[in-house]
Amino acid sequence: MIKKTFTTALLSAALSFSSLSFAGELGQGMSTLAKNFKIFNKAENPNDALQALDNMKAAALDAKKVKLKAHDAKAPSSDALFDQLVTEIDKTRILVQAGQLDQAKVEGKKIAAVKDQGHAVYNHH
Numbered sequence: 001m002i003k004k005t006f007t008t009a010l011l012s013a014a015l016s017f018s019s020l021s022f023a024g025e026l027g028q029g030m031s032t033l034a035k036n037f038k039i040f041n042k043a044e045n046p047n048d049a050l051q052a053l054d055n056m057k058a059a060a061l062d063a064k065k066v067k068l069k070a071h072d073a074k075a076p077s078s079d080a081l082f083d084q085l086v087t088e089i090d091k092t093r094i095l096v097q098a099g100q101l102d103q104a105k106v107e108g109k110k111i112a113a114v115k116d117q118g119h120a121v122y123n124h125h
Contacts, residue, residue, distance in 0.1 A: 029059040029060070029062050029063030029066075030059070030063060032055060032056075032058075032059035033056050033059040033060060033063070033115065034115075036052040036053075036055040036056045036059070037052070037056060037108075037111060037112065037115070039051075039052040039055075040052035040053060040056070040092075040105075040108060041105060041108065043101070045101075046096050046097070046099065046101055049096045049101055049104065050093065050096055050097070053089055053092060053093045053096065054093075056089050056111070057086055057089045057090070057093075060082050060085045060086050060089065061082070061086065063082065064078070064079060064082035064083075066078075067079075068122045070121050070122060072121065075121040076117075076121065078118070078122060081114060081117065081118045081121070081122075082118075084114050085111065085114045085115065085118070088107075088108075088110045088111045088114055089111060091107060091110075092104045092107045092108045092110075092111060095107055
């Protein structure tokens with residue numbers, strides 16, 4: 001009886017830490033994304049802009065590993081939003097590579113719009 005209770009408690013604790021780990025990963029990814037979005041917007045040269053975009057893409061792909069559930073059944077899935085975020089980052093990257101940093105910064109506003117949409121759907125605080 002004690003062994004069974006101990007095993008159940010241990011399993012519950014492990015699952016709790018696992019959930020906290022996912023929440024931590026998601027929070028870290030979103031923090032990295034926000035930090036690099038600011039760096040991108042302040043970038044004065046293509047190399048800095050590309051590095052920030054690469055960091056944002058890596059953070060978005062990493063955060064996508066955490067499956068989120070929306071309270072609204074009609075809301076886009078977290079996978080769809082992360083895919084859309086990566087698509088916008090890639091479009092912006094193409095502009096930077098083409099030497100159009102100012103236009104890329106205008107296009108980059110779509111990254112913020114997708115990020116804001118995700119926060120509206122999935123941030124229930």
